Amino acid sequence: MTLTEAAEFLGLSSRTVRLAVERGEIPGEHPLADGPWVFRRCDLETAAAKELVSRAQAHNRRRAVPDAAQEEFVF
Secondary structure (H helix, E strand, O other), X not given: OOHHHHHHHHOOOHHHHHHHHHOOOOOOEOOOOOOOOEOOHHHXXXXXXXXXXXXXXXXXXXXXOOOOOOOOOOO
């Protein structure tokens, strides 16, 4: 899987997954400097990956997108 596909599989952002790989929390490969990240599905189904998802979801309590109640600036 690519980084984008792995992030969708886990339900996380691509940045969260990439940072987790760089911290050594989940395995992933970046074999070419200008190439894509590569992930194996079995590595994304481990207890470590599930812990990452759980921790990320618990940390992200606020929505990243605005809702209808949000005020707008009028210039």
